Amino acid sequence: MTELSSTNTEHSSRIPAVELTGARLSFGARTLWQHLDLTVEPGEFVAVLGPNGSGKTSLLKVLLGQLGLDSGTARIAGSPARAGNSNVGYIPQQKSLDDGLPLRGRDLVGLGVDGHRWGTGLLRRGQRRAIVDAAIAEVGAESYADAPVGSLSGGEQQRLRIAQALVGDPQILLCDEPLLSLDLANQSLVSSLIDRRRRTHDTAVLFVTHEINPILPLVDRVLYLVDGQFRIGTPDEVMTSEVLSELYRTEVEVLHVRGRLIVIGTGDAIDALGSAGGLRPGEGVHHTCEEHA
Numbered sequence: 001m002t003e004l005s006s007t008n009t010e011h012s013s014r015i016p017a018v019e020l021t022g023a024r025l026s027f028g029a030r031t032l033w034q035h036l037d038l039t040v041e042p043g044e045f046v047a048v049l050g051p052n053g054s055g056k057t058s059l060l061k062v063l064l065g066q067l068g069l070d071s072g073t074a075r076i077a078g079s080p081a082r083a084g085n086s087n088v089g090y091i092p093q094q095k096s097l098d099d100g101l102p103l104r105g106r107d108l109v110g111l112g113v114d115g116h117r118w119g120t121g122l123l124r125r126g127q128r129r130a131i132v133d134a135a136i137a138e139v140g141a142e143s144y145a146d147a148p149v150g151s152l153s154g155g156e157q158q159r160l161r162i163a164q165a166l167v168g169d170p171q172i173l174l175c176d177e178p179l180l181s182l183d184l185a186n187q188s189l190v191s192s193l194i195d196r197r198r199r200t201h202d203t204a205v206l207f208v209t210h211e212i213n214p215i216l217p218l219v220d221r222v223l224y225l226v227d228g229q230f231r232i233g234t235p236d237e238v239m240t241s242e243v244l245s246e247l248y249r250t251e252v253e254v255l256h257v258r259g260r261l262i263v264i265g266t267g268d269a270i271d272a273l274g275s276a277g278g279l280r281p282g283e284g285v286h287h288t289c290e291e292h293a
């Protein structure tokens with residue numbers, strides 16, 4: 001397998017937010033990915049792309065300590081990946097919250113406090129409230145934080161989920177398609193909240209998406225998974241006709257149209273969305289690229 005890899009030299013002396021070494025994950029006879037080496041530096045924004053079933057969510061589950069690797073290691077901020085790690089914030093795939101759910105916005109955010117670094121039950125009520133209020137303010141959700149979550153729009157719910165993921169002050173944020181079913185304005189708002197967090201707190205971001213165009217200006221590197229193969233590199237290294245044709249083992253064309261990339265020939269949802277790229281010259285491309293056999 002050929003893989004591209006790159007390192008962010010700017011941060012090279014710090015403990016990586018994520019380190020996967022020789023990682024392999026399979027279910028039964030099917031190997032989702034193997035020989036995966038990925039180091040994500042603090043403050044780095046990595047987009048995880050690939051067709052349905054390529055193992056993107058499973059990768060997040062490994063980092064969340066919910067799935068074990070078949071071989072290799074997964075480390076978060078220098079320690080083995082484990083469940084309940086307060087260094088990890090997680091924004092799960094968006095599911096609309098039930099209308100009748102007896103939960104206010106601030107209760108949803110508060111769930112992120114429990115079991116985190118402050119320890120369950122150790123916080124005084126006032127401290128807990130201050131932490132939750134700060135997270136709500138960080139995403140600008142003050143005006144609806146006391147409303148039942150089921151009554152809120154998708155964009156409002158998503159802001160609260162981000163607050164919930166950030167309330168534990170994580171060093172890494174794992175996002176599973178956080179823009180799904182949001183309109184363009186909310187996609188932009190949610191992406192910029194996540195981007196602001198990594199810039200102000202040096203939080204690393206692993207962002208699973210089928211739609212790279214809305215986040216392309218933010219992306220440092222792409223991990224592109226297809227049918228057991230993968231490539232890692234900057235968007236302009238990975239999002240090319242040559243690399244994607246090799247990955248998909250069929251002719252794939254990447255077109256630059258009005259500042260976006262349109263990918264033709266992959267036969268998956270990315271085609272239908274008419275996106276999967278959108279390189280803007282000079283943005284987020286500061287890495288070197290090496291090839292490994």
Ligand SMILES: Nc1ncnc2c1ncn2[C@@H]1O[C@H](COP(=O)(O)OP(=O)(O)OP(=O)(O)O)[C@@H](O)[C@H]1O
Nearest residue numbers: 027028032050051052053054055056057058059208
């Ligand atoms: N616990 C499990 N047991 C067996 N197979 C599993 C398990 N979890 C995931 N899989 C399979 O592994 C494959 C990868 O699943 P995963 O959810 O990681 O893909 P994905 O790339 O996130 O897909 P999508 O883009 O559709 O969300 C799928 O074929 C899925 O059915």
